[in-house]
Amino acid sequence: MPELSDIASAVQPANPVPAARVIARDADWTLNEFVCRAGPQDRPFEERHASVAIAAVLEGSFQYRCDSGRALLYPGAVMLGNIGACYECGHEHGSGDRCVSLQFSPALFEEIAASTASNSRFRFSAAMLPALKSLNRPMAEMAALAASPRLPDRMAVEELAIDMAEAVVQAAAGGNARSVLLSPADSRRISRVLRHIEIHAAEPLDLTTLAAVACMSKYHFLRSFRRSTGVTPHQYLLGLRLRRAAQQLCNSTAPVSSIAFDAGFGDLSTFNAGFRAQFGASPGHFRAAHGRLIAA
Secondary structure (H helix, E strand, O other): OOOHHHOOOOOOOOOOOOEEEEEEEOOOEEEEEEEEOOOOOOOOOOEEOOOEEEEEEEEEOEEEEEOOEEEEEOOOOEEEEOOOOEEEEEOOOOOOEEEEEEEEOHHHHHHHHHHHOOOOOOOOOOOEEOOOHHHHHHHHHHHHHHHOOOOEOHHHHHHHHHHHHHHHHHHHHOOOOEOOOOOHHHHHHHHHHHHHHHHHOOOOOOHHHHHHHHOOOHHHHHHHHHHHHOOOHHHHHHHHHHHHHHHHHHHOOOOHHHHHHHHOOOOHHHHHHHHHHHHOOOHHHHHHHHHHHEOO
16 A cells, blocks of 8 residues: 555565555655555555655555544545554455555645644644545546656646645645544445445446445445445545546547546536536646646
8 A cells, every 4th residue: 555665564474565656756755656456365564654645545445544543445535644653554345456645755744734734743633534526636637647658747746746735634624534433344335335336437326226235224325335435425426437537538638528428427518517516627628737747
């Protein structure tokens, strides 16, 4: 999981080690992509955050435990890590995940926190942020950078890194950060639903179907899902579809209508309205603005 370089010790050395790829870096920050292939058969081992970590989950779900709590991480959620804190990532209910992770030097993060939260000693008080509207744009841009074969513009990436850190600190300081511990059975069921939605996001989905996947009543499923993820199933599905569409807008020249339909939207007007509400710009303007991140 995020921060491969921060591994303090591996209790289970045979476990799969996440594959790490540096996307861009500077003296005070690094943007990495991490692909983990661990599964239920692999026991989690303790690692340590050697820098402040902010990791956007792009694929898969996993359990995360750190000094500030426990949480179920899923696509759209953000993993939070305090410098020096030990942590564990486990895959009890499914195999693999992919994240894009930002690591910040103490000096840069203190400066960002002092400006954003009026506290240079700010530390994350919870393990994760749920999928939030305010994070959709920087997360989509980070995902697009991870998917692009082209060389990123380092200045633009640095602006994005700081933008993401400011948005995360603002959200965490505003009480959006979460550490929720479900029962093992409910955690397993919600993990199963998250992976089902991830695979079938472009298909029609409803509460009846998702509750059946979870083997719960609709009421208990809705309550457990919202408690675990911080969003409703509909909000999660909509955000997932829109982030995938935003990434395609950045990395392809396909028509907006094709991207909308491929993402699971039944008509273009609904997609355009939802995209503008989430990203603050039309799909066309978002596509044009994103060119700043990738060098020709």
